[in-house]
Amino acid sequence: MTSLRWVKKYHYLKILIILLILYWIYRTSNLEFKNTVHILQQNQIYVKNNMITPWNACLEPYKFVIIVTSYVGHVELRSAHRRSMPIDYLRARNVTRFFLLARIPKTERFITQEAIVDESNTFGDILQGSFYENYRNLTYKNLMGLQYASSECNGASYILKVDDDTVFNFELTHNFLSKLPDNSQNPFMLGYMLNNTSPIRLNQNKWYVTYEEYPLQKYPSYLSGWYYITNPKTAAMICDEAPYHPYFWIDDILITGILTEYLNIRIQQLPRDYWLEHYELLECCLRDMVKRKIKCNYVVGPNGGRHNLIVEFNDAYISCTNCAPRSITQKLNETCVMFRDRTIFSDGKAEVHHIKL
Secondary structure (H helix, E strand, O other), rough: OOOHHHHHHHHHHHHHHHHHHHHOOOOOOOOHHHHHHHHHHHHHHHHHOOOOOOOOOOOOOOOOEEEEEOOOOOOHHHHHHHHOOOHHHHHHOOEEEEEEEEOOOOOOOOOOHHHHHHHHHHHHEEEEEEEEEOOHHHHHHHHHHHHHHHHHOOOOOOOEEEEEOOEHHHHHHHHHHOOOOOOOOOOOEEEEEOOOOOEEOOOOOOOOOOOOOOOOOOOOOOEEEEEEEOHHHHHHHHHHHHHOOOOOOOHHHHHHHHHHHHHOOEEEEEOOHEEOOOHHHHHHHHHHHHHHOOOOOOOOOEEEOOOOHHHHHHHHHHOOOOOOOOOOOHHHHHHEEEEEEOOOOOOOOEEEEEEEO
């Protein structure tokens, strides 16, 4: 009798364990489902409830689309882009452009939503998301632009993504894109590639990344968000996949690194002589065109806080019709020396000296 009782208890215990396992499986799978739904709902913020959409951006099947990430208060920078590359000038080259903005943060005192609406009514090139302006929302802004360009301008061959404080030579960019083979039906992403970079783990740093946000020691190879080129098909693939991944707030790493690696999209490096990494070199290249009639064939660089630099740079290149190519013996980084007399009030004035070799 005792042995029979133990057998019954054993079977009851076995059944209880099986029930607990089944309950655990149900709970965990249901939790995973809820987490997936939460991620989808959270990450779809970039395509829902846009406050303003461009009315003047994709009226025709343009060949190239330029999307410019811009802080909502950067009115002067957007003005500089428009003066450097006016709408009619772009259309004549089968190009369109719109600016990516977000909702005005509560701390912003120098811009109003009414002013943004007026800007949109005037130029028709504003795409404003319903999420707030914040560097941790840049991924939403970038995805919003890619999603809109790939769905509304899907007849384009290429999408060029730039930041509003990036200076780029439009003529050289256009020539470069025009000579590329047709990649419209193939996954394609081209830019300044960064390899073997690591997350910043110092919590005092603005770009501090926790292990919960990114647990690995190295980021995958990715492209700088300054300036990269893709096509509508690739942009659509990325935007379709993004909602299924945990949100990561460093936009270029998620979009051009994590997602491209997951989708098996091979990112490509732009030519080595395409970039000027320092503002001072861009200033020297500009002054060489103006004062020494030496052609500047670099395409991209930072504006160093000079809002009008993109206008001056593109105007100088167009006017530099009789400029000579730069000599091999006069490399820009060896002939350009810039000194700044910094004070507590300003950065001072820049002075450029050319070294004769």
